[in-house]
Amino acid sequence: MTATTAPEPTIAVPQILGRSHRKIGRAERILGPENYRILRGLLVTPTSIAGLVLITFFAIIAIAAPVIVPPKSAADPYKIPRDGFSPDPKPLMSAWERNAPDLPFWWKPIMKTDKWVHLMGTASGQYDIFYGVIWGTRTAFKVGILITLCALIIGITMGAVAAYYGRWVDMVLMRILDIFLTLPFLMAALILAAVLTPRIGRSTYPIMIALVAFGWMTYARLVRGDVLSVRERDYVMAAKVVGNTDRRILLKHILPNAIFPTFVLASMDIGTYVLSFAALSFLGIGVEPGYADWGQLLSFARNWIPDLAKFWYIVVYPGAALILFVLAWTLLGDALRDVLDPRLRGSR
Amino acid sequence: MTTYIIRRLLVLPILLLGVTLLIFGMLQALTPIERSALYIRDIPHNDAAVQGIIKRYGLDQPIYVQYWRWLVGQRDSQTGNWIGGVLRGDLGWSRVGAQPVISLIKQRFPATLELTLWSIVPIIFVGIWLGIQAAVHHNGIIDQVARVFSIIGYSFPSFVFGLLMLMLFYAKLRWFPPGRISDWAAAVISSGQFRSYTQLITIDGLLNGRLDISWDALKHMILPILTLSYISWASLLRVTRSSMLEALRQEYSTTARAKGLSERLVINRHVRPNAMIPAATLAGFQVIGLLGGVIITETVFTYPGIGFAAAQAAVQVDVVTVLGFALFNGAILILANLAVDVLYAFIDPRVRLS
Numbered sequence: 001m002t003a004t005t006a007p008e009p010t011i012a013v014p015q016i017l018g019r020s021h022r023k024i025g026r027a028e029r030i031l032g033p034e035n036y037r038i039l040r041g042l043l044v045t046p047t048s049i050a051g052l053v054l055i056t057f058f059a060i061i062a063i064a065a066p067v068i069v070p071p072k073s074a075a076d077p078y079k080i081p082r083d084g085f086s087p088d089p090k091p092l093m094s095a096w097e098r099n100a101p102d103l104p105f106w107w108k109p110i111m112k113t114d115k116w117v118h119l120m121g122t123a124s125g126q127y128d129i130f131y132g133v134i135w136g137t138r139t140a141f142k143v144g145i146l147i148t149l150c151a152l153i154i155g156i157t158m159g160a161v162a163a164y165y166g167r168w169v170d171m172v173l174m175r176i177l178d179i180f181l182t183l184p185f186l187m188a189a190l191i192l193a194a195v196l197t198p199r200i201g202r203s204t205y206p207i208m209i210a211l212v213a214f215g216w217m218t219y220a221r222l223v224r225g226d227v228l229s230v231r232e233r234d235y236v237m238a239a240k241v242v243g244n245t246d247r248r249i250l251l252k253h254i255l256p257n258a259i260f261p262t263f264v265l266a267s268m269d270i271g272t273y274v275l276s277f278a279a280l281s282f283l284g285i286g287v288e289p290g291y292a293d294w295g296q297l298l299s300f301a302r303n304w305i306p307d308l309a310k311f312w313y314i315v316v317y318p319g320a321a322l323i324l325f326v327l328a329w330t331l332l333g334d335a336l337r338d339v340l341d342p343r344l345r346g347s348r
Numbered sequence: 349m350t351t352y353i354i355r356r357l358l359v360l361p362i363l364l365l366g367v368t369l370l371i372f373g374m375l376q377a378l379t380p381i382e383r384s385a386l387y388i389r390d391i392p393h394n395d396a397a398v399q400g401i402i403k404r405y406g407l408d409q410p411i412y413v414q415y416w417r418w419l420v421g422q423r424d425s426q427t428g429n430w431i432g433g434v435l436r437g438d439l440g441w442s443r444v445g446a447q448p449v450i451s452l453i454k455q456r457f458p459a460t461l462e463l464t465l466w467s468i469v470p471i472i473f474v475g476i477w478l479g480i481q482a483a484v485h486h487n488g489i490i491d492q493v494a495r496v497f498s499i500i501g502y503s504f505p506s507f508v509f510g511l512l513m514l515m516l517f518y519a520k521l522r523w524f525p526p527g528r529i530s531d532w533a534a535a536v537i538s539s540g541q542f543r544s545y546t547q548l549i550t551i552d553g554l555l556n557g558r559l560d561i562s563w564d565a566l567k568h569m570i571l572p573i574l575t576l577s578y579i580s581w582a583s584l585l586r587v588t589r590s591s592m593l594e595a596l597r598q599e600y601s602t603t604a605r606a607k608g609l610s611e612r613l614v615i616n617r618h619v620r621p622n623a624m625i626p627a628a629t630l631a632g633f634q635v636i637g638l639l640g641g642v643i644i645t646e647t648v649f650t651y652p653g654i655g656f657a658a659a660q661a662a663v664q665v666d667v668v669t670v671l672g673f674a675l676f677n678g679a680i681l682i683l684a685n686l687a688v689d690v691l692y693a694f695i696d697p698r699v700r701l702s
Contacts, residue, residue, distance in 0.1 A: 047499075179366040183678050186643060187658070188370075191670050194662035195377040275505050279644055282507050284663040301511050302648075305526060308511065308519035315515060319508040327503035334499055 035260045041339030042264075048335030054328035062137040069131050072101040078135055078292045083118065083126040089304065089311045090122040101131075121313040123300035127290055129313060133321050135292035140325055143204055143277050144270035150212040151273075152266045155219025156259055162220070163227035164250050174224075177217050186276060188214045193285045204293075207277050207286040215273065219262055226258035233257075261340060268336055271329025278322055294318040294325075352693050356686060363685075367678035368434065371671050372415050378667055380407035385668040386418070386440035387432055405432075439672035444661045449672035452657060458547035459528055460646070460653035463576075464638040465548070466569055470577040471584070472631040478581060479588020479627065484615060486593060494585055501582030506575055510648035513571045524571045526649045533564045572649045576642060580634045588627040595623040625696050629688055636684035 028036040042048045061068065071077035083090070084098050096116045103116050120129040162173040180188075192210035200206060230236065231254060239253045278295030280286055287293050297318040304311045375383060380402045384391060387405045392398055402408050404426065406417060421433025432438050439449035447455075482494035517524045529537070529549060536542055536558065537549070544552050550569075553562030595601065596619055604618045605611070646656035654673060661669035 175366075178363075179370050182363060182367045182370060182682070183674055184637065184681065187674060187677055190643060190659065190662050191371075191374055191667075191674050194665055194670055195374055195667050198665050199377060271503070275503075279505060279507060283643070283647060283659045295507075298507065298511065305514055305650075306519055308515035310519075312515055315508070315511045319505075319511065322508060323504055326505065327500065330499055330503045 031260075032257075038261065038264060038336070038339050042332070042335060045335040045338065047331045051328045051331030051335065054324060055332070058137050058325055058328065059141065061134060062141045065134050065138050067104065068106075069104055069134050070102045071135075072099070078139065080127040080132045080135070080290050080292050082290070083122060083128065086126055087124045087303075089124055089300075089314055090118055090126065092119065092121045092313060093117050094121070096128075120317045121311075123297060123314050124303050125290070125300070127297070127300070129297060129317055132292045132297045133294070133317050136294045136297065136318065136321060137325075139204070139291070139293045140274045140277075140322075143208060144274040147208050147211050147215065147273040147277070148266055148270050150208075151215040151269075152219050152263070154212065155216035155266075156223050156255070156262065158216065159220035159223030159225075160227050160250060160255055160258075163224040164231065164246065164254065170224075173220075177220055180214060180217050183214075185214055186279065189276065190280060190283070190285065193280055197285060202286065202288040204277075204287055204291075207280045210280075211273055211276055215269075219266055222262040222265065223259060226262065227254055230254050230258045264336060265333075265340075268329055268333035271326040271333070274329075275322070275326050294322045298322070349693060353690055356689055360682065360686060363682045364679065367675065367682065368419060369415075371675050371678070372418055375418070375667070375671055376411070382667070383407055385443065389441050434672075434675060439675065440668040442661065442666060442669040442672070444664050444666040444669055445657070449669050452669065453654065453673065453676055456652060456654050456657045459651065460639060460642075460655065462548040462550060462565075463569055463572055463642075463646075463651065463653060464635060466550070466566070467573050467576050467638060468635050470573060471580045471635055474577065475581045475584030475631065476588050476624070476627050479585040480592055480615075480620065480623075482585065482589040483592030483596065483623075486596075491589075494589065498582045498585050501578055501585075504578070506579050506644050507648050509578065510571070510575045510645060513574065514649070517571060524567055526568070526571070526651070528565065528568050528652050529561075530564050530568075533561045536561060568649075568651070572642075572645050572651050575645050575648070576638065580631075584627065584631055584634065587630050588623065591626045592619060592623040595619045598622075625692070628695065629692055632688040632691065633684065636687065637681060639680050639684070 027039075031039065042052075066077065072079070072081040081099060081101050083096050083100070094117060096118065100116045103114055107116065108114055118128055118130065120133065122128055123132075158173055158177070162170040183191075189207070189210040192213055193206045196206040196209055236249060236253055239249050244253075277286075278293070278298070281293050281295030282299045284299060287296055289296070298315065301308065301311070301314040304314065308315060381391060381398050384401050384405055384407060388401065392401065404424070406413065406422060409417070417432065419433060419435050421430050421436050421438060423429070424431050430436075432440075437450050439453075441447075442449045442452050445452035445455075478494055478497075482491045485491050513524075514526060518526060533549075537544065537552075542552070542556055542558070542561075545555050546552055549565035550562045553559060553565065596615075600622075601614055601619055604614045609617075642653070643655040643659050645651070646653045647659045650656065654676070658670055658673040658677075661667075661673065
């Protein structure tokens with residue numbers, strides 16, 4: 001973030017005198033010029049707009065999931081309803097025979113029938129794919145946001161403490177960080193999730209904890225670097241002279257000025273975490289069979305590899321949902337890289 | 349140069365210590381009796397026997413004692429034999445593989461090695477070539493296509509890509525099957541006439557004069573290679589492209605152009621060698637990283653390498669096995685980093701002088 005919009009040196013004088021020609025809006029005043037530029041950049045770049053549109057689309061699906069396909073039992077909506085137990089997948093538009101859940105409100109007016117069907121077919125074990133894809137969107141958001149948030153909190157704490165106290169605290173924390181980086185991310189997460197599953201039971205938690213445990217390091221490094229640079233600013237010195245405690249200086253003066261880029265960068269990682277979650281779930285770790293999760297749905301395809309030409313819908317629908325979801329975040333992240341470092345515009 | 353390598357070698361034990369600490373830490377999530385799989389095959393079911401085993405192998409000792417014993421092994425108080433010790437290569441008993449973890453690794457490693465060797469050419473050369481083309485035609489059509497490709501490549505989960513490949517090339521066309529070798533070929537290999545010199549089927553096939561077997565093995569590897577390649581291309585392309593663009597802007601490029609060299613010579617002689625350094629590093633990491641096993645890709649194609657075995661063990665909660673694989677993986681990565689760093693010093697004089 002060396003070069004900002006690069007104002008001419010001469011403009012600096014009128015700004016100090018309060019006669020800048022550029023109008024400074026309320027948002028800019030609250031966020032500060034640099035953070036404002038990042039946010040604004042994200043809202044005007046075509047790639048990030050495409051990403052935002054896709055994310056909004058998924059968000060609407062996630063929020064409206066109970067309306068699009070009402071759950072069989074409201075207490076456990078993430079359980080995909082099954083139409084029997086036969087291992088053979090059923091094709092698209094085949095009728096619900098057993099245990100049909102309530103009809104969604106939009107079905108009858110459009111199709112003029114009150115027979116509910118498997119819109120996207122069923123996977124082995126007669127799990128309804130349409131239900132899984134729709135509710136899987138909710139799982140994706142839930143998992144992605146929670147993992148990112150937890151990893152971010154740990155990362156910010158570690159990075160800020162290491163940078164602010166420096167010396168041996170920094171040394172120890174950075175060595176711990178190095179240790180966590182010795183194994184490849186997915187391998188490490190796989191192991192931890194496998195170790196945790198028998199301890200805390202099959203749910204989304206083992207994978208989430210594992211991904212957090214091996215995901216915080218990037219943020220710690222970023223925050224540490226930013227805090228190190230902010231720490232030397234005059235206003236921190238001023239706060240110290242006035243007699244503020246370390247904690248107060250760190251929380252009130254340094255962090256608010258240092259974490260914004262890390263925060264934005266981390267939010268782009270939601271896609272990556274959802275991808276890793278789906279990958280582990282695809283391997284058969286973590287969530288119980290029948291949980292509405294894209295990776296889990298895709299893993300049903302593994303039983304039908306020689307017949308995939310016939311049962312293509314087990315792969316294509318959940319796969320497409322996952323790809324588009326991750327693509328949305330990648331687009332946003334791609335735009336963000338340009339905004340954060342205009343020097344590299346178009347070069348990455 | 350020598351001092352650089354020595355300095356680098358001195359860091360090695362520290363990194364290895366880090367890996368062992370991490371893995372030992374995760375081992376602590378198991379109960380003492382579950383950890384006894386490090387030393388024995390069958391875990392007994394009655395309480396007295398369980399207590400006996402915990403005592404016998406010191407699984408109730410303070411944690412640093414356990415760590416040390418886990419590293420170097422201990423003398424069995426009853427038989428007097430030296431047992432355990434990951435540094436001795438004793439990684440415990442694999443329930444899933446029904447054999448010691450280390451022999452399971454030995455058994456699976458050739459498959460992973462073979463896949464890695466065959467992936468080198470497509471990953472490195474094609475990836476870097478794509479990046480160079482994108483940079484040379486900066487902002488042109490090739491560049492835009494490359495950018496779109498790399499964004500999609502980043503977002504395309506390898507298992508979805510793999511399943512789609514299988515759907516098309518196996519289920520539909522029956523060209524490239526999953527697994528490592530066809531049944532008929534496996535029968536030939538296990539028969540007395542076929543000598544396994546290297547355990548790498550494609551090479552053994554050549555050495556035995558059985559080209560059909562080499563071809564069969566290769567056919568099984570094409571889809572995994574393709575999957576691994578496209579994942580690497582997405583990032584390799586970006587790095588190559590941006591470092592090429594960076595080098596094109598340097599003053600030495602301007603000088604070369606000012607001398608009157610053709611753009612082609614400028615790129616081939618002055619820009620590319622300098623831009624290759626970061627790209628070569630990344631490519632090196634990516635390829636050597638494959639040696640530790642590629643969990644997802646191997647699992648999708650049921651390719652019997654290290655990664656597939658690790659995933660199977662993880663699903664069946666055979667933690668001792670998974671951690672054994674992780675240790676192996678970590679060691680490979682650390683050695684790979686070392687190798688790449690040393691090579692880096694050869695390519696880039698700035699590194700060894702600093």
